[in-house]
Amino acid sequence: MAVVPLVLAVFSGTAAQAAPAGLAQIVDYVIIAGVPGLRWEDVSPQTTPTLWGMAERGSIASLSVQSADQPTCPLDGWVTLGAGNRALWNAGPAASPAPGVACPDVPVEVQRPDGIGGFLPDQRDVVRHNQQRQPYGAVPGALAESVRCTVAVGTGAAVAAARPFGRVDRYEPQLPPQAGDLLDKCVLGMVDLGAVAGTEEATRKAQARAADETLAHVLAARPPHSLVIVAGLSDTDDSRRLHVVVADGPGWERGWLTSASTGRDGYLQLVDLAPTALTAMGRALPQDVFAGQPARSVPGRPDKLDVAVTQPADADREADAQRRIATWFFGLLAAAQFGLAVAVVPLLRRARTPVVPLESTSPRFGFRGLVRRAGGTARPLAVPRPVVNTIEVLLVAAALAIPAALVADAVPWWRAEQPGLLFAAVTLALLAVGTAAVRLAPAYRQTLGPLAMVAAIAAVVVAADVLTGARLQLNGVAGYSTLTGGRYAGLGRVGLGVFVAGTLLVAGCLAQRVRRTWRPYVVGTVGGAGVLLAGSPFLGADAVGAIALTAGVGIAAAISTGGWLTFGRLAWAMLAGLVVTAFFALVDLSRPDAERDRLGRFLVALGDGTGGRAVQRAAASSASALDSPLTVLALVGAVLVWFALLRPWGGLRRLFGIYPTIRAAMAGIATAAVIGGVLGGSGLDVAGAVAALTVPMAALASLRVLDHASDRTQPPLAPRTPEDAEPDPPAATDSDQRHEQGGGVRLAAKVLPWNPVDSAITT
Template sequence: MLKRIAAVLALIGAGLSCASCPPASASPPPGHAVLIGVPGLEWSDVSPSATPNLWRLAQGAAAGLLSVRAVGRLTCPADGWVTISAGARSAAGPYCDRPVSVTPDGEGAVVGEVAEIRRMNKGFGPVGLLGDAVHRSGGCTSAVGAGAALAAADTSGRVDLYAPSAAAFSGWARCPVTVVDAGQVGRSARREAARRADAVVGSVLARVPAGSDVVVAGVSDHGRTPHLRLVLATGPGTAGRYLGSDSTRRANMVILPDLTATLLTSAGIPAPAQLIGTPLLPDAVRPALLASVADLSSQDVAAQTQRRLLPRFFAGFVISQILLYAAAALALRLRWSPRRRRRILAATRVTALVAAAAPVSTYLVNVMPWWHRSHPLPWLVAGITACDLLVVALAVSGPWRRTILGPGTAIASVTAAVLGIDLLTGSDLQLNSLMGYSPLVGGRYYGMGNIAFAVLATSTLLAAAGVAQWISPRWGRRPAVAAVLVMTITAALLDSWTAWGSDFGGLIAFVPGLATTALLVAGRRVSFLRLQLLRATGMAIVLGVAYIDHLRPPAEQTHMGRFFDQLVEGDSLPWLERKFTAMMHTFGNLTLMPVVVAGFLFVLLVLHRPGRAGAAGLVLAYERAPMLRAGLSGAFVTALVGGAVNDSGVAVPALALAVAVPLALAAAIFALQAADEPEPQGAGALESTARPAPALPMRPAEG
């Protein structure tokens, strides 16, 4: 059995190696590229009256949102310029608070702090990458303003042509790459600052050579609140389009390193291997400019709403989980009159189902554009509540409601299906979801997030166990195992395939869990050695895919290919240290750690131990539905491995338990109810409710 599972997993690796990536495109002819950076500029600052030059430019340009996340929570102007210089997230350190020194040197200038900033960013971005790439190609760099000089300088700090202002600069046509600092739009006097920046933009547009590719971008945050910023691009095919990139796989969103890639591509300069960004791409057709500005501004509203609600949501989520466990412990451990016991158990079971449906509801709510409402926060909360109740209503409505695993399997199936469909359709439900990811944080812009992985893996394993429980008494173990493998491997492919989830780290955790469930469904014992072999198999698949990905050209590689490059070159240690440090810090997370502790204690001390009123509920559930043990075991294995190998650390087991424990509680209560009042034999959707299902014989462990 173990060999067959390993063979199937090997096929996953072969399939992943052929994951679809954007085809290599022909390099455009060399041209002139101009970046006008306006730190702090947002779409809400732009209007026909306040910023006429930007408005006219936007009418004929591609328009999008710029995620300016660099290294810290906030990106100061110097961070933004340094990130453009490096083509990867970087930080300016103390130069967020004091200016860099730009010393004139002939027609050019030297930025004296570049060497120091490079040392500070060891292990992050190679500051000076943009300038070095231009110089290696035989070209020169020109910069207007101190921030632009920091972005255009090479590793020695050299900029070939420099002027402190656009009015003082005359070399617009001499260099293939020109960077302009149009001044910051900060917290105070924003309208006046935006007008000044608009005047600089108008002056530059009037002077650059005809046919130049121009990008205007709000390259940093302002104040203490991160926002999505404005980005515009001119060039072939940009008119009337949204602006996206392969870095985000979003039709209307890009990241700071994409600006670096765009400058080099527009100038016909090869991209260095260390460059993280990809060129800006005109994408979907956008509506008229006024409607486009409203749409792009609403995306920032969604991100801000998620940011404000997130701490309160998770605090409420944790409190509700702990209250559920406490109330359930009282319901199961105390002696009640028969009539009151029935009511209390029924209410507790429904409450458990509501808790289990909460994660999927945070994704489903994004089907409706709540961020377009004048008061988005109450609409978001009301939408999550409505989705939760709808999912629970489905779970307790069909014929499966009469079975131990039926309602839980329904909720788990809906959860897995919603996340699977979301991956196939662009991950729109995870973006700005309370259990998804935020472009303000910038940990991920597409694919499967870490919290969503925990929810997907757990729900898939429990749904597969429920299906196996229905199949096994009717057709035997082999069809049940086949169903489990089909469901879980499909989910693993969706999670890890580069075209969809692009979450290869999740595969390391998913493989031991799905194999554990499959082995237990087959009647095999799972030894410690087997678990280690399965975990090693998952890691081998990931490394194999990373190796194949690294063989592709740098512009076509995913993060896995770039990681393998770092591994081969011996540069992966800083990356691994950051991941490990981030994972260890999560164990002090006072929000999620209580969920993990409370969940494990509740399962061990309440569900597995007899109460005053009778047998342990989970033991009874295992007797009537033995496949439940297989699903829970696989989910717990995936949660533990995922917490150990993922930089989100404790978040993975916390969310896995938040799905698994309420569903286990619902099954345990159903088993207790059935023991109190055995129901007549009938056609159940997943298994019998009156007689215990026969336990599957366990074969001796192999290996």
């Protein structure tokens, strides 16, 4: 019954969430003014008074500039604007970056055969390159082809306004004195205001001031009933940042800009500008050409602009810091988990046989000591308990690292002078608190206690973030970056991996506490709640992740009662997965085109024959994600599991035998990680996040079951009578010593006390 309210909340949503804001008024003209490199930190009442006044009247947002390559250089930004899709300017060898130069100054030839319009002789090569060598299916010039006439001012504007065969309807190299006579000739205008580049503050201010002066002439000459959009269309070097976008016109007053492609107020993508321009003029969008969605203005912006602009400027600083720190964080986490894997293997090997106290009766030892019997030989006792306790605590800390980093983003560490040091301090403090809470809890002494508590903490942290708007994952070190353009709301790759592992491990631990016949229902209930949370369009907004989790839950429920994955069990699990997949597919397809998730867009692409490009994009995305530190985490985890934990001395097989629901949960986790990575185009990122949580807990639980192995394998013996006692052996001879060297020492075993709690689990 507890799942019913969650289902209603997940799929009903609030009226504000489900109903998009009304569209702005239809305008007669649209002018897009581009300023490559312009960031919100460059905008101020003193430096850019015209743009500041325009932002006070209109709607603003942070612009994510994603083209077909990284970084997005100015020409790439202009051609992406004209294509309405991720495109790349590549007109020959001259466009290739020079060594050490991220965005070289590439000359663009603009011919003026009739003195009115322009012609780009390289445009055909650009179109051919994007159609044949890029997986996005971009058509440079698609925006210009959607209107009757375009006007361009400046070289960059000519690149965006050129039609696929290279024609620019009206072109001027610079804004003429009587700009009104030019801008009202065509319904769509493009103006190149110049770039803002460099790192020196004085240089950037001078360039921003020059662009603002040109913008003042554009606004003075704008036709009546027009929409003007100012956008920082690209980066100018390899420092990928968020940029400025401002919309000023009827129906765009004092709000945040957003679109269905981002799903978050205050964020737009570069590919959203082309459909925004056509929608504002009441024009139909070309089919299967544009990758973005029309922007709209939503309320909620602070009345004072100086307060409002702090949010996009702060988001830019956070995204820039996240890009640098995330690599270090996951790299150090991978190194730490590799070190723990090396430290755990000797502990597993020394605990591979039951610990049996043996009293030596041979004079060779010279004392009555404790030894370990293994295969007819005598071995020393296991590692001292303090060492084992220390390793266990470190394993708990390693598993809690990603949840701690996620919570650390609640603290604005990116505003500090040394953001990396502050993030590290906050994360370590949270990690210490979480580890101490697990270590001091009474359940820690149980075999599955640490595993259950860590899994619950991880699942609750991710679920709480998703339920509150996924603000911790947005530009978070353990979340997703708005600079990559992959996701702006909902459940990210790392969050999905942690949530899948936490949910299924919690389900396995809870199922172990009930009767065998009830275990599939417990796994299904807990896993089903996780599926709804991940797949809801208003919460996790990740239909692919929900499908992956569904497959994992189905496998886990099928084998939670023990035994193998038979054909019948697999068939039921597949049937359940197909039903849930069909449900999410129907829900996604029933939504408007602009609001569909990856699953709905992929199904539509299959229907119209463009599914091959979608598969190609997913493959390219997976290949590009393989250089992530999360890949190292996944590989380290796989090596430890296969070459250590699953060995006869590794303890994981014994754990699976004693706790079949944990075996079922880990089988489901592996299934979900593979499906989520393949279908989501994330490579091994999901598997890496899964391994970061699951593998340390599996190692700790394996150590626990090996540590108590004698309690389960050695039954209590009847008391021995004096008549059964063996006489003391005679004095040792040379032959006795040779026999001892061969491993044949006669020893009398003394059995440890039997643990009824652990042994009861095996019944």
